[in-house]
Amino acid sequence: MLSEQTIQTIKSTVPVLEVHGVAITKLFYDRLFTAHPELLHVFNHANQKQGRQQTALANAVYAAAKYIDRLEVILPVVKQIAHKHRSLGVKPEQYPIVGEHLLGAIKEVLGDAATDDILAAWAEAYGVIASVFIGIETDMYTNSALQPGGWRDFRPFVVARIDKESDVITSFYLTPQDQGPIASFEPGKYVSIRVQIPGETYTHIRQYSLSHAPGQPFYRISVKREDTNPTVPAGKVSVYLHNQVQEGDVLWLSAPAGDFTLDQTDTRPVTLLSGGVGLTPMVSMLHFLVTTQPNRKVTFIHAAQNGQHHALRHEIERIAMAHPQVTVAWCYTQPTASDASEQAYHKQGYIDLPWLQSLVPTVEGSFYFCGPLPFMKAVNQLLIAWGVPEDDRHYEFFGPSGALS
Structure with a gap:
């Protein structure tokens, strides 16, 4: 003391x-x-x-x-x-x-x-x-x-499969090199990936949200390639994963970690709001919800630049087609001509309160959101303006936490 x-x-x-x-x-x-x-x-x-x-x-x-x-x-x-x-x-x-x-x-x-x-x-x-x-x-x-299938520090995993999800996001399916069981996790958690990039003096460690449900024989991370913004230094690990890592390569993983997790005791309607690559923990939550709480109403709202930047869309839409309690809505800031002709989105511009209220008729429920900091600030302010209690607003920053005010 x-x-x-x-x-x-x-x-x-x-x-x-x-x-x-x-x-x-x-x-x-x-x-x-x-x-x-x-x-x-x-x-x-x-x-x-x-x-x-x-x-x-x-x-x-x-x-x-x-x-x-x-x-x-x-x-x-x-x-x-x-x-x-x-x-x-x-x-x-x-x-x-x-x-x-x-x-x-x-x-x-x-x-x-x-x-x-x-x-x-x-x-x-x-x-x-x-x-x-x-x-x-x-x-x-x-x-x-x-824990069953757990480990203490870092464990080698094989890249079993690589799927290109959009122009900037790729999924990596990872299975344990020792072929043993892997730890389960609460939807919303992340793993740390440790890599030794050729030519780099030091190892690099980055955290990536798990983008699939627990209980699978693999972990999946869906990584945005961070080299498209000329004002921000390129992300060494994300570029390395996109450019150099191939199926069969080995990556070292921590066991799942993090406190941004789905409250499994809550049975009220849940709204999952994401921007850009912030959808990754939300997809994990969605997979989990439809299998463990099949009667719980879920609204999945995602904001992206356009269809070319919209990852995992078809996977989410397949879930919604199979589970009538799930509603999805897409908001594109810069839809392409193809997006418009295919009616691939529900709103152009940015998420605003009237549109949100048209999709989610009541504040009686829980709201989870994740994405770039400007998106997070905007969504948080919308929810505050609507009167959503602090205890029902759940969020995660990618990287060191910043203020949402």
Whole structure:
């Protein structure tokens, strides 16, 4: 337990962290990777270059300081980060390394303002927070390894099949190289893929949502090729998977992880909203719903640029044809002439509240949504405007969490 003096000292740094948090975390990562370049095998290099990881860590440090006397408030975020750490293979012995360089960055950025009392308080607080993470992650590693078909770290899987789903999204069907059983999972979870790309010094690890139902003899991930936006660096792993990985190749996978999962105790109508490649966890949820809750009404709404960018459409429509409780609706921002002639979409432009209400007549139900950040913000604001309670709004970010406000 932290002393009252330590708690008050940490709380006194909240305004400073609000102003200097990102500067501290940028310096922290510089110090960390300079002293321990081997950790570059674990961290997402793209998120580092774009500043997303630094911002995410700054937000986490700020929240920890703000709620240092009520850490249970941030426990959901802690568990979300712990899932990611477990899927990356983060180890307890790495926490002291992180603590050393985080405190060093605080001292360097704040200068004389970082008094001995402040640094001592943060050292004590970090020890408590790290022990919470280590405890949660230890349980996660144990549960992952002991579950039927489970394993602890990374396991080799063979690429059994590759399907091109759209101009930019491809599915990879993965089966265990040892031909043993594989762990089941809750729809919405992801796996980490670890690859050694030829010519790259460090391994790269990325998380991809599982896009099929549990209970299959394979895992399926559906990956967007991230090299179409000239303002954003190309995604090394996604391009490698699309350009170089072939059927028969081996990829190393973590066991399924993540806390964005379908509430299986809820029997109310459910609406699944997705944008772009954000449909992957929704398709997994859809497969699961029609087999385990066949009487539950499901509305599947997807936004895409056009039919050429719309992945897994025919698979979803086949499910809807076979299960009358499922309704689907497509929203295209830039439909092609072919899309128009085939009446391949239900709305042109963007999802808005009147159209959503025409498809889903009541807020009495649960809403799951996933996609690019602008899509997420727009959908969240629509649901708030409609009066959907916070507890019924479930979402996941791809990459480090950002604010939806």
